[in-house]
Amino acid sequence: MQRIGLPLPTRQAATRATDGAGRAGTQDCVILLHGLGRTRLSLRRIERRLLQSGYRVVNQGYPSRKHPVERLADHAIGRALAACAAPGAHRIHFVTHSLGGILVRQYLQDHCIDGLGRIVMLCPPNQGSEIAQLLKNNALYRFATGPAGQQLGTGPDSVPRRLSPIPGEIGIIAGTNDHKVPVARARLTGMQDFLVVHSGHTFIMNDARVIGQVLQFLGTGRFIHKTT
DSSP states (O other), rough: OEOOOOOOHHHHHHHHTTTTTTOSSSSOEEEOOOOOOOOOOGGHHHHHHHTTTTTTTEEEEOOOOTSOOHHHHHHHHHHHHHHOOTTTTTOEEEEEHHHHHHHHHHHHHEEEEEEEEEEEEESSOOOOOOHHHHHOOHHHHHHHHHHHHTTOOOTTSSHHHHOOOSSSSSEEEEEETOOSOOOHHHOOOOOOOEEESSOTTTGGGGHHHHHHHHHHHHSSOOOOOOOO
């Protein structure tokens, strides 16, 4: 397993990592990874809240429809780690949406990240997606989702189903109205906490309550659950 530390960033990467934070030094760094067919713009609301809370943030875009999961993981997370690097940065967290969570799991199969902190996954297809399995051989679906979309089914050959457990404190938020990734499919062996909210798949990252729960988990390693 390759160990990944915190290499010194290029000037451009360091500027991108600190943009908007107004601080330098010892803050934790949060890497954001969007879902399939989306862009980094889909996570801008979470990005702003994290910056306001004092985190260093790298909102990493990647060409989700062009390459298989394995290549996307190496490309996106490798670049994000370089951008996160800075003197005094001691922990790296991840907040992901959908496919982004699978990229983190894939990357951690072969790499050990020094200073790995907490991981929050929003609607991750950790047990695969029935829709991806059903439409796997559909030409329109293949065109719309690319190679990665072919890897997210529920069969034994799917990437999510074959990946091993990963290190880190993992919190998962699933949506009751998610027709792409049902609640049961979001669960992951070894997760620290699991929360179900009344939300759908596409815009769960824009829900103010969800963003609050993301910040809660990053800070404490637990979500806030309603009590009766």
